[in-house]
Amino acid sequence: MxxxxxxLSMLWGSTAHGEQGEMLSSQIRGVAEESMVLQGAPNISDLIPSLARFDLQGLERKIHVTFRRLDQIVSSIIEERRKLGEGNSVGEEAKDLLQVLLDLNNHGDYAAESSITDNQIKGFYDRRNRHNIDHNRVDDGRADATSRRNAAAIKEAFRLHPALPLLVxxxxxxxxxxxRYTIPKGATVFINAYAMHRDPQLWDSPLEFRPERFLDENAAKFDYLGNSSQYFPFGTGRRxxxxxxxxEKMLNYILASLLHSFEWKLAHGSTEVDLTDKFGIVVKLEKPLVLIPTPRLANPELYYSYS
Ligand code: HEM
Incomplete structure (x- = not known):
């Protein structure tokens, strides 16, 4: 969340804040969750491709409905902003990304190379339109020992519980x-990151949580970019x-903030954390982890939100 x-804030600036922002976030989350369930559902069309055109379980139809809903949400944001923007010019420095794109869209003539269509604006939400990805990494040189340990713990958590057990x-x-295997042209190939991350031929004591695997020289060896064939929690290759x-930046920041700001205790007097995974397109915990945070900073004002 x-x-x-x-x-949303990066893309839509003030539109993503306050009550409207909360509503948008929960609508988008609803659509995302629904589409995950539909994409993960066993589909008879995958087993018997000749039946695919009948869409016997209606999964394809349902997923189109879900994506249309997402399209409507994004369209309504664009429309609303367009109405707001008419006769209401904003200074360059106050523009968010959506405004910059809409300006290109309004002033451009559609035939010109620099103009941009509504669909391209929506495409900022669509994986098919990504280009020029910047894989700059956090500068490890400046990180202190604690944050290196946090980063290693996050990497180890991803090894044991990769968010996507089967890659796209x-x-x-x-x-x-x-x-020894021939993969025929056109076959659907699933890459099982979950199994490879726990393969005893690749990892010592693979079921143990040992962040030190990712410290020192191994910190660079196992990055998130999919350069190693034994560790790829974010996938690999062109996808x-x-x-x-x-x-990477947010996870380090979130974990550090939560540890810095609170003491954590298990709820309901439990003494053990049950980390059994629940499988789906994404892995979740079988039993949600319930923890009780206690503020540990002396100044209570540090806990208020400034948004
Ligand atoms: C903990 C955070 C995240 C994890 C573990 C994660 C993991 C993954 C994995 C495993 C894939 C599949 C890659 C493959 O099949 O090779 C993927 C794809 C993707 N992720 Fe993430 N991701 C995370 C955060 C994000 C964020 C923050 C964004 C966007 C702001 C994002 C956008 C995408 C998109 C658009 C794809 C599809 C790429 C494609 O199919 O071409 N992910 N992610």
Whole structure:
């Protein structure tokens, strides 16, 4: 939710704040959750492709409805902003990304190369339109020992519980050979990150939580960019997650803030954390982790939000 709010704020500025922002966030989250369930549902069309055109379970139809709903949410934001913007010019420095894009859209003639269409504006929400991804990484040189340990703990958590246990399916454009296997052109290939992250041939005591695996020289060896064939919690290759720079910065920041600001206790007098995974397109905990935070900073004002 925090990441979704941050992305919305970056894209839509003030539109994403306050009550309206909360409503938007929860609508988008609803659509995202629904589409995850639909995409993860077993589909008979995958097993018997000749039946795909009948869409027997109606999954394809439902997913189109879900995506249309997302499209409507984004369209309504664009329309509303356009109405607001008429006769109401904002200074350059106060413009958010949506305003900059709308200005290009309004002033451009559609034939000109620099103009941008509504669909392209919406495309900022769509993975198919990503270009020029900047994989700049946090400067490790400046990080102190605690934040290096936090970063290693996050990496280890992702090793044992990768958010996407099976990467987005791949489909080879020609027959290829991997080890003893021939993968025929057009096959749907699932890459099981979950199993590889726990493979005893690749990791010592793979089921143990040991952040030190990712300290020192291994900090650079196992990055998030999918450069290692044994560790790729953000995927690998041309479909690698484009959100890595943001996720990496935010996760370190969130974990550090939560540890710095609160003492944490398990709820309901429990003494053990149950980390059993619940599988789906994304992995979640089977039993939600319930913790009780107690403020540990002396000045209570530090806990107020300034938004
Ligand atoms: C903890 C945070 C995150 C994790 C663990 C994660 C993980 C992943 C993984 C495993 C994939 C599939 C890659 C593959 O199949 O090779 C993926 C794809 C993707 N991620 Fe993330 N991600 C995270 C955060 C984000 C954020 C913050 C954004 C956007 C702001 C984002 C946007 C995307 C998009 C658009 C794709 C689809 C890429 C494509 O198919 O071409 N992710 N992510």
């Amino acid at each position: 925090l990441i979704s709010n941050t992305v 399916p791949r489909c080879p454009t020609e027959d290829c050979q991997i080890g 690698v997650c484009p959100g890595i720079p943001m996720a």
